[in-house]
Amino acid sequence: MIDRRHIGHTLPPFEVEVEKGRLRFFAKATGQTDPVYIDEAAARAAGHPGLPVPPSFFFCLEMESPNPAAIRELLGMDYRSLLHGEQGFSYHAMAHAGDTLRFEQRIADIYDKKGGALEFVVRHTRVSNQRDELVAELRCVTVVRNG
């Protein structure tokens, strides 16, 4: 069982620069053909200062953490037993290529079901930009299959 004393634990904040080439690669990988997400002129014509960060890409930027395995290591979770159970995003402001985003992660909850056969780790992440504006809040539920 995962030690519940880790509930409330905060991880060291980190910053990630949003790169436009990476956004174009993500567009290709997700089948995105809307030019707003690929072509800077189209993005500007739609009122954006640069290529916009698409809704789910904040989760990918969060993986740019200096140690993306930090929570797994802290809680002693094996990759092979993990499933992504739920993912939530709340949006407060748009982010664009060239922005530097700050990620603040916290273990919000740890609980179990089915007599401990399944454990759940809930991570909350606050994302703000270089102007200290709140951009997004993320909620990730990881499921640990025990036994």
Add this chain to the structure above:
Amino acid sequence: MTTITLPAWDALQPGDTLPPLELPAITRLTLALYCGASGDHNPIHVDTDFAKSAGMPDVFVHGMLSAAWLARLLTNWVPQSAIRSLDVRFAAITQVGERITCTGTVAEKFEHEGRRWVRLQVATANEQGTPKLTGEALVAWL
């Protein structure tokens, strides 16, 4: 090129559906590209040997790739700045070879803090109609 604009809130009714987003059959290349572009290098999605060692019959689709498709469903319908939230549950594993369709339905219209909102039910399903991701999104009109 057309710029997406918000549909008329007044004309929307619960039960209205968004234009569905139909994806081509998923290949291993799809998963390799998403692995690189997303930064999710978990080998269970691209390395069959690893997937088998974890008790899975084969590699399988990143849940967050399906979430990205649901995001495309939404941004095909409204400008991204109008999307206030997206919450998904990974109900079943999406397999290589499946053809996924993303759907959205207006569940509720309401006014809150001087804004007009729509709550959408969103989902992905395979060609048999088996749900893979289910969730909801909130869209706000200024």
